[in-house]
Amino acid sequence: MQLRVLVTGARGLLGAEVIARLQSLNHSVVGVVSSGTAISRNDGTSIAADRYQCGYPRPGHVCTVFGDITKERLGFTNQLYDELATSTDLIVHCAAITKFGQAAEHYEAVNLHGTRRVIEFAATGTPSPTALVHVSTAYVCGAHVGPFGEADLDLGQRFGNLYEQSKYHGEACVRDAMLLGVPATVLRPSIVVGDSKTGVIRRFDTLYTIVRLTSAGTVRMLPADYGATLDIVPVDWVADCVAQTIENLEAARGMTLHLTSGEPVSLRDITEVCAEFPSLRVPRCVPRHLFETVEMNPIEKRHYRKVISLYESYLTRHVRFTKNSTRQILQRDPSVRGKRLLRRIFRYAIQTGYFIASPARNGRRS
Numbered sequence: 001m002q003l004r005v006l007v008t009g010a011r012g013l014l015g016a017e018v019i020a021r022l023q024s025l026n027h028s029v030v031g032v033v034s035s036g037t038a039i040s041r042n043d044g045t046s047i048a049a050d051r052y053q054c055g056y057p058r059p060g061h062v063c064t065v066f067g068d069i070t071k072e073r074l075g076f077t078n079q080l081y082d083e084l085a086t087s088t089d090l091i092v093h094c095a096a097i098t099k100f101g102q103a104a105e106h107y108e109a110v111n112l113h114g115t116r117r118v119i120e121f122a123a124t125g126t127p128s129p130t131a132l133v134h135v136s137t138a139y140v141c142g143a144h145v146g147p148f149g150e151a152d153l154d155l156g157q158r159f160g161n162l163y164e165q166s167k168y169h170g171e172a173c174v175r176d177a178m179l180l181g182v183p184a185t186v187l188r189p190s191i192v193v194g195d196s197k198t199g200v201i202r203r204f205d206t207l208y209t210i211v212r213l214t215s216a217g218t219v220r221m222l223p224a225d226y227g228a229t230l231d232i233v234p235v236d237w238v239a240d241c242v243a244q245t246i247e248n249l250e251a252a253r254g255m256t257l258h259l260t261s262g263e264p265v266s267l268r269d270i271t272e273v274c275a276e277f278p279s280l281r282v283p284r285c286v287p288r289h290l291f292e293t294v295e296m297n298p299i300e301k302r303h304y305r306k307v308i309s310l311y312e313s314y315l316t317r318h319v320r321f322t323k324n325s326t327r328q329i330l331q332r333d334p335s336v337r338g339k340r341l342l343r344r345i346f347r348y349a350i351q352t353g354y355f356i357a358s359p360a361r362n363g364r365r366s
């Protein structure tokens, strides 16, 4: 069935990849943009999109509207809001503040209140509420230890950062809206990394940021457990899963799906894969309770405070994402995952010069 789909966060990493898939499935797409109009895919290719005039574009086409989800009526004029509320079949909500280290108000405004406004928009759909696919994160689990299921949300967990906390609250609002009749599906990707075939990623963050500093020897030690795990998934697979969910919307209604790898990587895996690349230095993982006492030089200290501390909580997590309901809708795990995926994405980060070769690379490693 051809759908008229409104995508928030259309210019974002996932939004653009989702739009490309919706387009090839012949759906008609309106992408909400909040800064600039160009939509680029992860590999840098552009998606042709006209400005919204009146009504959805033809099937297989894309147009853009300016919007701000933190504003009343998503920042649309009353006429545009009403027009879109009555003509949209599905909303895919990808817009969010994803960068770490931002002010609490910023996360709250976009990830919580912005999500509320998107829900409001879905609820005003006529004749009945519009279907909503909400892109959350698997890390709403916070610092929870052990299995974390699709139905789980509040397990009394602490959060590693304000981003996770705001995504948790945003997801809670979507769950409340489901109870009030909004036909929603929650998707929880874990940490999105480069393409499964090429390793290409248009934005380096999280794991990449940490390895950039350790591989150059700028930071030699991490407050981390070798046994802790990170769940990483390739961007193309995540976007494929969003598209597949849309193709199975009826079955996925009311469900929460884990877009997680099924084979997380441990800190030991990460250090082992670093060791396979002669240009990368291998960091030493020091248990958190001993870390305060390790000797850091002033440059290391600065990088630790400014950068590593933002991501530090991911280095000691022991969570396992279960995928029982997810497997009913999405049958396959990523074909490239675990250490294979790490090698592919590290190779790309080296090729692009993002991972900087350590100056002392003659076989010596710290």
Ligand SMILES: NC(=O)c1ccc[n+]([C@@H]2O[C@H](COP(=O)([O-])OP(=O)(O)OC[C@H]3O[C@@H](n4cnc5c(N)ncnc54)[C@H](OP(=O)(O)O)[C@@H]3O)[C@@H](O)[C@H]2O)c1
Binding pocket: 008, 009, 010, 011, 012, 013, 014, 015, 032, 033, 034, 035, 036, 067, 068, 069, 070, 093, 094, 095, 096, 097, 098, 099, 110, 114, 135, 136, 137, 138, 167, 188, 189, 190, 191, 192, 193
């Ligand atoms: N990337 C990951 O590793 C990852 C992992 C798990 C879950 N997720 C979730 O997946 C979703 C997409 O992530 P992403 O990586 O694609 O994010 P992204 O690249 O940072 O893009 C987010 C988009 O949100 C839009 N946005 C921000 N504030 C807005 C506002 N006030 N009004 C309207 N739009 C606004 C921005 O639009 P403009 O560019 O037009 O300003 C931006 O393009 C998010 O919900 C994120 O939490 C991401």
